[in-house]
Amino acid sequence: xxxxxxxxxxxxxxxxxxxxxxxxxxxxxxxxxxxxxxxxxxxxxxxxxxxxxxxxxxxxxxxxxxxxxxxxxxxxxxxxxxxxxxxxxxxxxxxxxxxxxxxxxxxxxxxxxxxxxxxxxxxxxxxxxxxxxxxxxxxxxxxxxxxxxxxxxxxxxxxxxxxxxxxxxxxxxxxxxxxxxxxxxxxxxxxxxxxxxxxxxxxxxxxxxxxxxxxxxxxxxxxxxxxxxxxxxxxxxxxxxxxxxxxxxxxxxxxxxxxxxxxxxxxxxxxxxxxxxxxxxxxxxxxxxxxxxxxxxxxxxxxxxxxxxxxxxxxxxxxxxxxxxxxxxxxxxxxxxxxxxxxxxxxxxxxxxxxxxxxxxxxxxxxxxxxxxxxxxxxxxxxxxxxxxxxxxxxxxxxxxxxxxxxxxxxxxxxxxxxxxxxxxxxxxxxxxxxxxxxxxxxxxxxxxxxxxxxxxxxxxxxxxxxxxxxxxxxxxxxxxxxxxxxx
Amino acid sequence: xxxxxxxxxxxxxxxxxxxxxxxxxxxxxxxxxxxxxxxxxxxxxxxxxxxxxxxxxxxxxxxxxxxxxxxxxxxxxxxxxxxxxxxxxxxxxxxxxxxxxxxxxxxxxxxxxxxxxxxxxxxxxxxxxxxxxxxxxxxxxxxxxxxxxxxxxxxxxxxxxxxxxxxxxxxxxxxxxxxxxxxxxxxxxxxxxxxxxxxxxxxxxxxxxxxxxxxxxxxxxxxxxxxxxxxxxxxxxxxxxxxxxxxxxxxxxxxxxxxxxxxxxxxxxxxxxxxxxxxxxxxxxxxxxxxxxxxxxxxxxxxxxxxxxxxxxxxxxxxxxxxxxxxxxxxxxxxxxxxxxxxxxxxxxxxxxxxxxxxxxxxxxxxxxxxxxxxxxxxxxxxxxxxxxxxxxxxxxxxxxxxxxxxxxxxxxxxxxxxxxxxxxxxxxxxxxxxxxxxxxxxxxxxxxxxxxxxxxxxxxxxxxxxx
Numbered sequence: 001x002x003x004x005x006x007x008x009x010x011x012x013x014x015x016x017x018x019x020x021x022x023x024x025x026x027x028x029x030x031x032x033x034x035x036x037x038x039x040x041x042x043x044x045x046x047x048x049x050x051x052x053x054x055x056x057x058x059x060x061x062x063x064x065x066x067x068x069x070x071x072x073x074x075x076x077x078x079x080x081x082x083x084x085x086x087x088x089x090x091x092x093x094x095x096x097x098x099x100x101x102x103x104x105x106x107x108x109x110x111x112x113x114x115x116x117x118x119x120x121x122x123x124x125x126x127x128x129x130x131x132x133x134x135x136x137x138x139x140x141x142x143x144x145x146x147x148x149x150x151x152x153x154x155x156x157x158x159x160x161x162x163x164x165x166x167x168x169x170x171x172x173x174x175x176x177x178x179x180x181x182x183x184x185x186x187x188x189x190x191x192x193x194x195x196x197x198x199x200x201x202x203x204x205x206x207x208x209x210x211x212x213x214x215x216x217x218x219x220x221x222x223x224x225x226x227x228x229x230x231x232x233x234x235x236x237x238x239x240x241x242x243x244x245x246x247x248x249x250x251x252x253x254x255x256x257x258x259x260x261x262x263x264x265x266x267x268x269x270x271x272x273x274x275x276x277x278x279x280x281x282x283x284x285x286x287x288x289x290x291x292x293x294x295x296x297x298x299x300x301x302x303x304x305x306x307x308x309x310x311x312x313x314x315x316x317x318x319x320x321x322x323x324x325x326x327x328x329x330x331x332x333x334x335x336x337x338x339x340x341x342x343x344x345x346x347x348x349x350x351x352x353x354x355x356x357x358x359x360x361x362x363x364x365x366x367x368x369x370x371x372x373x374x375x376x377x378x379x380x381x382x383x384x385x386x387x388x389x390x391x392x393x394x395x396x397x398x399x400x401x402x403x404x405x406x407x408x409x410x411x412x413x414x415x416x417x418x419x420x421x422x423x424x425x426x427x428x429x430x431x432x433x434x435x436x437x438x439x440x441x442x443x444x445x446x447x448x449x450x451x452x453x454x455x456x457x458x459x460x461x462x463x464x465x466x467x468x469x470x471x472x473x474x475x476x477x478x479x480x481x482x483x484x485x486x487x488x
Numbered sequence: 489x490x491x492x493x494x495x496x497x498x499x500x501x502x503x504x505x506x507x508x509x510x511x512x513x514x515x516x517x518x519x520x521x522x523x524x525x526x527x528x529x530x531x532x533x534x535x536x537x538x539x540x541x542x543x544x545x546x547x548x549x550x551x552x553x554x555x556x557x558x559x560x561x562x563x564x565x566x567x568x569x570x571x572x573x574x575x576x577x578x579x580x581x582x583x584x585x586x587x588x589x590x591x592x593x594x595x596x597x598x599x600x601x602x603x604x605x606x607x608x609x610x611x612x613x614x615x616x617x618x619x620x621x622x623x624x625x626x627x628x629x630x631x632x633x634x635x636x637x638x639x640x641x642x643x644x645x646x647x648x649x650x651x652x653x654x655x656x657x658x659x660x661x662x663x664x665x666x667x668x669x670x671x672x673x674x675x676x677x678x679x680x681x682x683x684x685x686x687x688x689x690x691x692x693x694x695x696x697x698x699x700x701x702x703x704x705x706x707x708x709x710x711x712x713x714x715x716x717x718x719x720x721x722x723x724x725x726x727x728x729x730x731x732x733x734x735x736x737x738x739x740x741x742x743x744x745x746x747x748x749x750x751x752x753x754x755x756x757x758x759x760x761x762x763x764x765x766x767x768x769x770x771x772x773x774x775x776x777x778x779x780x781x782x783x784x785x786x787x788x789x790x791x792x793x794x795x796x797x798x799x800x801x802x803x804x805x806x807x808x809x810x811x812x813x814x815x816x817x818x819x820x821x822x823x824x825x826x827x828x829x830x831x832x833x834x835x836x837x838x839x840x841x842x843x844x845x846x847x848x849x850x851x852x853x854x855x856x857x858x859x860x861x862x863x864x865x866x867x868x869x870x871x872x873x874x875x876x877x878x879x880x881x882x883x884x885x886x887x888x889x890x891x892x893x894x895x896x897x898x899x900x901x902x903x904x905x906x907x908x909x910x911x912x913x914x915x916x917x918x919x920x921x922x923x924x925x926x927x928x929x930x931x932x933x934x935x936x937x938x939x940x941x942x943x944x945x946x947x948x949x950x951x952x953x954x955x956x
Binding site: 386417 | 610625640650
């Protein structure tokens with residue numbers, strides 16, 4: 001008889017509840033009558049995320065001392081649980097925003113099933129404690145996302161996006177896998193603490209593997225120069241899905257990067273901190289400069305997400321508990337602002353039926369004041385204005401860089417922020433300072449859809465964005481506890 | 489009390505945005521809130537013990553010093569006038585407009601009362617949010633370019649300040665403005681100075697000024713030059729010279745030089761400006777140079793004088809911009825060449841404009857004379873040349889103010905002035921007369937400010953101790 005390891009089912013509960021939602025949604029995609037299919041599967045997906053959120057909160061409370069479970073393949077600690085909370089929250093919002101999307105609905109059941117599956121993969125990903133589970137989880141959520149991009153077959157841009165994402169994402173995964181193999185070759189260990197304990201810090205093979213792992217994860221975090229897929233995929237994918245990818249994928253990629261670098265490669269910190277600082281500078285420069293010249297709002301937001309990857313990488317690169325705290329805090333308003341801003345874009349898209357550009361946002365702020373003011377707040381938050389969590393996030397990131405002795409990185413960040421104002425405020429200008437008559441476009445017809453679900457999601461994002469500024473202390477405490485599960 | 493001063497306008501702004509009021513009730517509510525704000529300030533000033541100098545609610549990290557009492561007073565009075573005028577002039581989308589004005593009031597009061605660096609920065613930036621929209625939505629035809637320039641200039645400064653705040657606060661392990669120690673770092677000092685010099689503005693950094701003042705509505709221009717620019721002067725006083733005594737000494741000469749150049753250059757441009765707003769805008773540049781000179785003289789006379797002059801200039805330029813708006817409303821132009829002869833048959837306009845103008849050009853016995861005299865006496869200690877520059881500028885001020893007044897009121901009747909253009913209406917008088925009354929009161933008793941701004945009336949010692 002084969003001895004089976006002890007399994008801590010509670011630790012896996014968030015993942016399993018999402019997997020259950022996936023299975024049930026797939027069943028309903030076949031069994032439920034066509035007219036109620038969307039409602040049933042969306043509810044299942046939302047419930048799956050809500051259950052996962054509940055379990056993640058419970059786990060956060062009960063995991064003050066992080067430890068490995070399932071023969072140490074998976075970590076149960078506050079870092080993983082806080083990230084799971086962000087992912088599950090993003091998932092709920094993405095489900096809600098998706099509901100009234102205007103698309104062909106013959107695969108709507110599969111859409112929600114895969115959305116839940118992607119979330120399950122991401123939550124598993126942040127708990128990964130060895131190279132095998134890491135790669136398994138990475139492929140798990142990536143493949144779900146590839147299919148989700150292409151699920152609306154009428155939409156050519158979605159197909160193109162999915163193909164690009166598949167090819168480039170597949171390449172990124174391959175690089176990561178190759179790097180893992182090299183690391184295993186160098187150390188003979190696949191679990192993160194084991195790699196650190198093997199003590200081959202200066203081994204060329206190990207360093208090469210480390211570089212490839214960083215590159216593979218940077219693909220997922222869409223940090224420059226590994227960002228090429230981001231604008232096309234963000235633009236082409238269905239907007240609610242873009243919202244989910246921008247918030248959740250980036251979150252888990254950055255958190256996993258932090259975890260693997262700190263737990264598996266502490267001896268090589270002098271290498272990877274510098275490497276990440278360089279990647280961060282690349283992301284800030286490329287993201288901001290390219291965003292300046294975009295005409296499409298989704299593309300602008302895509303480049304802005306690249307530049308935010310740069311900001312968050314500064315936090316990772318500072319390799320300190322302050323940096324980890326900065327990253328984890330930053331992710332909370334960042335996820336809310338991303339989902340919220342893409343949701344507003346989705347609302348405008350549904351009104352006009354064409355891709356949203358700066359030009360056709362004219363007058364939007366006055367026509368739909370709630371969405372307009374929310375978008376305004378999200379833009380201010382991205383730009384790091386006070387009264388939004390974006391300010392505190394940037395402040396913490398700069399503080400972490402300064403403490404690490406990198407004043408120059410603070411200066412780069414400040415300059416990048418300055419450049420970013422041009423396009424963030426440009427959108428505000430388009431929404432509020434141009435008249436609707438400037439818009440050379442007729443809406444699709446009928447009154448604008450009254451989309452209470454989407455508006456609720458946007459308001460929730462608004463509350464998180466502004467609330468994270470006023471509730472700094474509790475959130476910083478959360479981030480601090482989460483960061484303390486890493487060995488600094 | 490201080491917190492109430494910040495929260496009241498913000499709460500009123502929210503109420504006005506959220507409740508579906510019609511324009512009249514929204515305007516009445518906004519005006520009521522603005523007047524209540526003035527009332528709260530009077531309470532605060534009446535209870536404030538100027539001799540002791542510090543009712544610091546450190547737990548909230550807001551509180552006031554003697555000079556911040558006067559600056560918040562200037563803010564609430566000027567904002568009340570601006571809100572009243574905006575309501576009377578009937579701007580489009582009045583609810584949004586007045587809400588933003590109230591939001592701005594709260595932010596500016598916050599700047600003047602924040603006792604924590606991060607809170608200060610938060611309010612300093614929060615001022616930008618309503619200003620950006622107020623200029624960009626309700627401005628003139630060139631508003632888009634004007635807002636862009638304005639925002640990029642000022643944000644460049646504030647972000648440098650943010651970098652300075654990070655470095656300064658972390659190296660001192662606190663962000664509390666009361667507790668934080670003094671620093672001798674030149675770079676950190678320059679980061680702060682850059683932000684304030686752009687906001688003020690000081691001479692080479694005034695590129696945003698003419699467009700922003702010309703393109704915005706008159707009451708927003710009034711607030712920009714009268715109140716928002718004082719936030720920069722306040723920053724110089726509260727942070728730059730107080731927390732960085734050594735760098736302030738070290739860079740005194742270049743800063744005084746830039747301020748002096750701005751003073752002369754601004755006065756000359758004001759003399760040449762073709763329109764009313766241009767004259768007031770450039771005179772604002774000149775006056776901010778003078779105030780900065782007073783602050784960087786870092787002695788009793790200069791500091792007292794600059795605080796007095798901040799309040800004076802705030803009231804004067806707010807009144808002048810509002811009057812400019814009233815004239816433009818009647819003639820549809822601000823070009824001086826097309827104006828003239830408005831005094832005949834319009835006694836109220838003529839009297840108010842001339843009185844304000846006379847105070848602006850600092851005739852003896854006016855409060856502006858007291859302020860400028862103190863500043864010149866203060867900089868005299870650092871070399872007679874500075875005072876000579878200042879004295880020349882006062883002569884130039886007389887020239888440009890008289891040119892402005894005579895171009896509007898006297899000479900032949902201009903082509904844009906029709907006989908149908910009325911005298912100031914009672915509502916307009918109701919807006920400008922209280923401001924004028926404040927100016928006259930200050931002229932009668934400038935010591936109200938000069939002797940009640942610093943603890944024990946010893947500004948230099950107070951600054952040297954970091955307002956502890």
